[in-house]
Amino acid sequence: MQVILGGYMATTAYSKHYAREIDVEQLAWLLSGRQPDASEQVSEIDSKWSEWIRSDVQCSSCGRIGAHVVRSARSRGTQKVIRQSHFRFLGQDGNDAHHPFCEFYGEDDGVLSQPDGLVNLGSERSAETRLIRELVCKGIEQNLFDQSTIRAMRQWFFELKASSRFRMTVTPEQVEWARCLRRHAHYQRWTFHPAQAEMPGFDWAAAAKYQFTEEHLPLFELLRETPVEATHWRRAQELTIRHKDQEVFDLSALRPHYDAALTLCRFVAKNAGVKFSPTDPDSYRWKGPPVPLLALCGLSLFVSSWDMNAAIAMFAKLLRSPAPADLSRGNVIGLNPFHEYTPWRLVQVSADIASSSFDGQDYPGRLAAIEAKLREQHRLWKLQNP
Template sequence: MPATAFSVRFARELDVDQLAILMTGTQPTPDRDGAELLSIFSDAIRADVQCSSCGKFGAGVVRPAKSRASKAVLRQAHFRFVDPSGGDAHHPFCEFYGDEETRSPQVSLLDFGSEKSAETRAVRLLVCKGIEQGIFDQRRIRDMRQWFFDLKSATRFTVSMPLEAISWAHALQRHPHYRRWQFHPAQAEMPAFDWKAAAKNQFTEDHFHLFELLKEIRSDDKIWQQATELARKNHGREVFNVTVLQPYYEAAISLCVFVAANSSVDFGKTQPEYYRWKGPPVALLALCALVLFVSDWEMNTAISAFAKLLSAPAPSDLTLGNVIGLNPFHEYAAWRLVTASAEVAAKSTGELDYDRQLATIEAALREQHRRWKSGQS
């Protein structure tokens, strides 16, 4: 349920109440909310308002739902996109496609206008300055979203690997493969021979070609968990292939790290050098992607734009920052693990169960030792 959408006429991202004020000149009240004020404009809205992510038209306004007893808002006013035949108007790859009312609020969209955290506040200030300085405007923000959406949806990937491929790839990533060691039965004559370590070393030798596929992957457990959920939810389905975003993601992360380390602005508690592993603050990532987009992905042009932003006077209009910024890399890190896991699974032999493979290897080493020993005596 998109809470905001892009109005072509007003050239900005708006929620239902903001659109009502601009279209009717009337302030919504608890008795006459924005959705009600807009009820006579449904044709105009259908032709004017675009989905923030996929850019499709066909918007209608859905009224907020309130509890009869407490008057608390159970569901906020939002836009629903319907095609002429009454079906879902979103592109099938849009994150709002097939969106049920009950689904959690949009996670790919972040509200630069919200004052929730220090980093969002810091980024909001920079967004206001950027608009005042003419570095970007709301139309360019919409263009960036469309560009990312078109790029993602142009390449496809079918989630067809066995689901255990994710935990298998995760186990491989954690496996200490840098230690190389060849087993010989004579080694097991040591009084405290470590069979578990021997099995792990043998595992490295047996699967060495797979570690190469994972060497660029740096993700914490939370993102692996997210990858498992995505693979389960989309199994058998065709999805967009995020690997096309990789160069842009790398550039955006590099800019985040540089800006956070060289701006003397506090962007939150994660140290910039951990951004690649844990992910950078989402608001900063969205802003860096935007600045790179308007700089034609030229790193030093983007850095110059940031230098200009940071030295600009305080913005006179803070409501300019009331813009919902799309994180163009929504779920990127998790999807990347899904595609990497599929590649690893395709090149793996035997079962995709790390613990069972270790147990099998240990049993085989012990048997090798037993036979060697009986040959010795």
């Protein structure tokens, strides 16, 4: 099954003039001609730069121009950031200027509602994001990689996506069927025998669930290492609706790279001597690693030709290097090619399960049918063993 990693607001873009990937805050620093201290935030850009920005700033994935700066917004009541400052790319007709297979094509409202796909500088995770930005700046100053490398990674992902696609046929009902299977306690195994039903308090419903497990073991194998959390499954259903009958990206082309980046994230978080997030690294497989860390791990592996030990050696050098002199030189916000990987993988898994579910996709109905079958087995057994 093929899936695309769906569109998000472009929190960063590529400046031809500055030859680097920048976010709105960093562009404001550069255009103002001054270097702020580490705690200062400057995000206002004079409107006189609008035309220049439209012709200079490119989408860092598909390379299209037409950038407009969208300012951040806060809730009137709580002053909480509800929209992050970002770039919106529009054509002369006012429509989305991104290539249809660009990861930023489509919905672009800037609302901070999808934590898997963006890094929110206005949230409590800002310190985490800035830590990763500092490491990227170190890497550039230490000549471990540069802005052209970061752009090359974006191009690699875009070309991979554009060359691996298929039409979305997965339905929300198929995702729900896979979710029911994931919540089923398939690790509990018990083989039914009619004699067991002679017990006074025999649990027919439990027996049906045990039998369900035995009859669907190949499907449970497909669900290995998928999350239980409802948020990922709901998002997967939303994606099937949004991309219905559209050409979408083949996720299987990305999985080896994601697995490698996840492995590196876990190793770095355990051995860096720096706390990247409160999440236990051993739970990254199910809960997901910090998005900025995942982005930098992906970049490190890309630079290292996906050699794990070479990427670890690079991280060791980054962590030992002195503080960077210029905080505007690096950016990984928006660099992460794995955003929304988990819900998209669930879409793929749901498709695989649906194609292998020959006895229907009604979970309560299947359990009822199995229980009826077991009761009939017991009835016939009783006739032979009065």
